[in-house]
Amino acid sequence: MDSETRSQLAPAILASAAILDRGSESVRAVLFSxxxxxxxxxxxxxxxxxxxxxxxxxxDGLGAIRYGYPAATQDIDIAIAKQQLExxxxxxxxxxIQDCMANSLRLAHIDLR
Numbered sequence: 001m002d003s004e005t006r007s008q009l010a011p012a013i014l015a016s017a018a019i020l021d022r023g024s025e026s027v028r029a030v031l032f033s034x035x036x037x038x039x040x041x042x043x044x045x046x047x048x049x050x051x052x053x054x055x056x057x058x059x060d061g062l063g064a065i066r067y068g069y070p071a072a073t074q075d076i077d078i079a080i081a082k083q084q085l086e087x088x089x090x091x092x093x094x095x096x097i098q099d100c101m102a103n104s105l106r107l108a109h110i111d112l113r
Contacts, residue, residue: 023072030065038062041076044095052091054084 029038042058049056057080058066061073080088 020072022074026062026073027065027071030062038076045076045078048088048091048095051095052087054080054088054091056080056088 025034025036026038028034029036029042033039042062045056045058048054056078057063058076059079060077061071062076064071065073
């Protein structure tokens, strides 16, 4: 799209297009092995999981995409065993957080007892 056409579009349309592009980025990473922020973060999670022997499950949107369900997401949700959480938090900065997700890490603890 040329700059003249782009300047004529409403800002809301451009914002919506950016959201769609970011959402489809997750699909492209999982289904087509596109190198982007999702594939980089997933590779780092795999290195962490294998290197530290911490089983990690990819859940929610990316998990659904992997198994063929239509979804788009802008984050990576993981599940880790409660007894492995401290080891994960200690190992993550070495392999991944500074490189891929420095401003995006949120930890949520859900007690399923």
